[in-house]
Amino acid sequence: MTVRKWRSGETTWPRIAVRLALEAISGRSVQDLGFVDRRRKTRTPPEDPMLRRSFLNTTVGASASFVMAGPAPSVGTADVLRLRGQLDSLRALDDHRGGHDTLEQAALAGAREAARLQAKAATSRTRERLFSLAAAFTAAATWSLIDAGRLDGADRYLDRALTLAGLAQDSEMLMQVWNLRSMLARQRGDYPEAVASAQAALATAIARRSPLHASLAHARVAVGLAHGRDPRSALSCLGRAEEALAKADPTQPRSAWIAFYGPAELHSLTAIVRDVVGDPAEAEAASHRALAALPETYRRNRAYTTARLALAQLHQGDAEQACATGGTVFTIMAGTPLPGRMRRLLGDFQRGLIAQAPTPVSNEWTDRYRTEWSSA
Structure with missing residues (x-):
């Protein structure tokens, strides 16, 4: 009526x-x-x-x-939806550009606003959602630093994100933070912490009930163990990651932060583990499987996996093929700056070329791309 x-x-x-x-x-x-x-x-x-x-x-x-x-909703209700929209916009910017200062600062501004609004929320549920959003914005700022290769300051952001996720009582947000901490530790070469952080991600409630999340956590453990020179345990964790992913329902909705994870990403992580433990042929095969499974829209993932493929070929002594593969990274990323994490990987490739007996092909690659990968 x-x-x-x-x-x-x-x-x-x-x-x-x-x-x-x-x-x-x-x-x-x-x-x-x-x-x-x-x-x-x-x-x-x-x-x-x-x-x-x-x-x-x-x-x-x-x-x-x-x-x-009769009762009116909390003033924070509309703000929750607005902030979620802002977070989606930042993720789209990250997909297009990768980690950079503007993205980091915008994410931190969103985190501050969400934290400020939670103090005015009329219900505990709205307050928890705003705490979770503050954690998600802070995690986005952390990822921006990691992707840009600017690792200083990331620990402080992660500590803050972990606190906010706890206040939100958000298990999935906790897993996202531990996943980022594992990635950060690996970038820094602190492999024991990379393993411990991935194991903390595996212990979260969301990982215990979701095979998809469990698979990602197992894969992160595997990468850390491989770098820590424990190949048997690393390969065992990879097996568990594959088993868990096989149980995941790909039709189920998932959070935006883990949308990237699936067979293609697991193949890519498998390539890293196989290369690090000294099996570059299997690493090459895994990289090819990853590239075949990657959606066309995942351009940066494709470029990064291509760089890993070039490294696997180089580690098999095929410098000519490796140089041809490595050169396609710049074609894939044409028109977009290379994120710092990708430049670092190409730097590893270039140093590997120098370490091998110089050839006209490797010298040409170095002369052609050194400026591009080091300053892009």
Whole structure:
């Protein structure tokens, strides 16, 4: 009855609780929705019944029961949705550009806003969501540093993200933070911490109940163990990662941060483990499987995996083929700056070329790409 009166215009000015609810749900003022306070003597714009009907048709099914109950939602409700949209925009920027200072600063600004708003939240649930968003923004800033190869300061961000995830009581956010800490430790060469952090990710509630998350954690443990010169344990962890991924349902919705993980990424991590433990032929095969499975839109993943493929070929003594493969990285990334993490990998490749007996092909590659990979 009440909704029908709104749509017909019989009720032109709902009570305050309803007005606040409608504004929070729609993100627009009640005046914009076409409601008019007839008691006010000031002139107001003419009512737009089409706008009001359109809004009610699209939202009443999801929210009418909530509005009819009377209490207005927390002021933070609309902010939660807005901040989630901002976080999605930052992820899209990361996909396009990779880690850089602007992304880091924007993520930190989002974290500060989410933390500020949680103090004003009227419900514990909204407060937890805002804490979780603050943790997610802080994790995005951390990833920006890791991807850009600027590792200083990342520990401080991760400590903050871990605290925020705990306040949010968000198991998946906790796993994301431990996953990043494992990656950071590996980049720094602290392999015991890389393993311990990946094991902490494996112990989270989300990893215990989700085969997808468990698979990623097992793979991170495997990479850390391989660098720590424990090949048998590393390969055993890879096996567990494969078994867990086989149990994961690819049709189930997943959080944006782990959308990258699947067969292609596991093949890519397998290539790293196989190369590090001294099996470059298997590393090459795994890299080819990863490239075959990668979606075309994952351009940076494709470039990074291609660089790993070039390293595996180089480690088999095939410098000519390795140089040809390594050169395609720049073709894949044409028009986009190389993230610091990728430049570091290409630096490893270039040093490997120098360590081998110089050939015209390797000298040409070094002369052609040295400036490009070192300053891109």
